[in-house]
Amino acid sequence: MKRIESPQNQHFKHWKKLHNRKWREKTGEYLLEGPHLIQEAMKKPDIVISLIYDEGFRQRENWMKNNADEFIVDTKLFKELAQTETPQGILAVCRVMDEQLIVKQGRFLLIDSVQDPGNLGTIIRTADACGMDGVYLGAGCVDLYNQKVLRSAQGSHFHLPIIKSDLTEVVNDLKQAGATVYGSSLQGTTLQNVAHSCENFALIIGNEGNGVDEELLSLTDVNVKIPIYGLAESMNVAVASGILMYSLRTAPLA
C-alpha cells in the first residue's frame, strides 16, 4: 500500500486529470466515487484498477480488494480528487470496458444526443430496471463516465452492456435481425395505438430539446409519442424513456 502526500506525485496528477473527458478518453480510465458504486464495479472482473482511500476512511481493512492496487492519500489531496460535496472516503480508478454486442433477439435502447448527465444516468438506471439487453449510445451524448452520469445511474453501468455506436448502423442491423424499431417523436403515433412487440424491439430516444435526429426517425418501423393530457409542452426525457420502455415491455404482444 502506497501513501501519497504530494500533489506532485505522478499517480495523483494522472487521477486528477481524469476529471477531464479528454484524458479519460485518451487513457481509457475513469474515477468512481463512493462505496456503493465501487462495490457494484467490483462484482465484475477487470474493472477496478486501483483503490484510493482517504487517510480517514475506516472500513479499509474489510474492504473487498480483488487485485486492485491500493493507495492512501492525505485528506487535502483526497478532496481534490472527489467531486461529490460530501466525499465518502473511497475512490476507484476504473478501466473502460470495450463492450461488444452481437446483435440478436432482445430489447435494446438507443440513446441519441442526451446532454444532461443526470438524465443519461437515470435513463441507464431505468434501462437496467426494465431488463433491457443493451444500450447503444450515439455520438453527441454526454460522456458515460462523467461523475454525475455515474452517480445517477447508481451502478447500472456495470449491469448491462453499454456500447458507443453509430446509431444508423445499429438501427439497420437490428432491423435485419428482425427487431421492431420504435422512435420517440412528438409527431409519432400515440403509444397506446401502436401494436406492441414485447420481446424483440429497439427504442430510440433523443435530445432534451430537439428529440431524435430526423434521419434516424425516418429509418424506424414506427414512431411513437406519449400523449400529453395537460398543459405541459413536453416531458423530461428520462421520465419519457421510462414510460416508453415499460409500456413496450409489458403491453400484450401484438
Next chain:
Amino acid sequence: MKRIESPQNQHFKHWKKLHNRKWREKTGEYLLEGPHLIQEAMKKPDIVISLIYDEGFRQRENWMKNNADEFIVDTKLFKELAQTETPQGILAVCRVMDEQLIVKQGRFLLIDSVQDPGNLGTIIRTADACGMDGVYLGAGCVDLYNQKVLRSAQGSHFHLPIIKSDLTEVVNDLKQAGATVYGSSLQGTTLQNVAHSCENFALIIGNEGNGVDEELLSLTDVNVKIPIYGLAESMNVAVASGILMYSLRTAPLA
C-alpha cells in the same frame, strides 16, 4: 419604472432574502427566473407582483406586463438575485397562491417527502403532462418554490393546483369521495396485476430512500410496485411516478 443601483435598497434586500425558504414562507412570495417561466406565470392572474430587469435585458419594451411593477437593476445586483449560471436578464417576484381543492372525482397525485428539488419539479411536470387534476404535497417535501423545483417543473406550477396538505386527511377524504387510492411500495402488487380504475384515483409516491410512509401505505386500497427485470435495486422516483401515473391513467378500466 424604478432603477435600483444600491444593494442597500429595501426592495433589493427583500428580493435577495427570497432565496431563503423561511423568508419565502413568511412573506408568501418567491422569485421566478427566465422568460419562459415568467410567461407561464403571467397566464394566470395575480401571480406576478413585480418584474425585475437586468439593465441589459433587450426585450423589455415588448414584454407583457399585466399590472406588475417594473424595476431595472444594475447587472452586478441582478447577478446576485439570479440563481442560474447564465441568467437570462429577467426575474419576477411572485405571490404564492393559496390553492384549494374541494375533493371530488378525478385523478390526484400525493407526494410524500420527496427531497430532491429536481425530482419534485420533474414529478410536477409529469403530473401536468398526465393531466392529473391536482397534486397534494405532504410535509417533508423540499420547498415547492425552490429555484431548482421551479426550473425542472418548466411552468407546470401554473398549470394545475398544488396543495400543501396533511396526506392522511387527504387519503381519508378521497376514499370517502369514492376514489381508489394506490400507494407505491416495493412490497406492493406488481402494477400489471392490479385492477385499474382510470378515472377516479389517487396515487401516493414517496421519499427517494425510504419510499412512502408506512402509516400512509396502510390506509390505501392497494399498494403497487413496478417490476424490476434487471439488476437495478430501485428506480428514480420521478421515473417511477411517471410510469405509475401513465399506467393508471391509460390502462383499461377494471
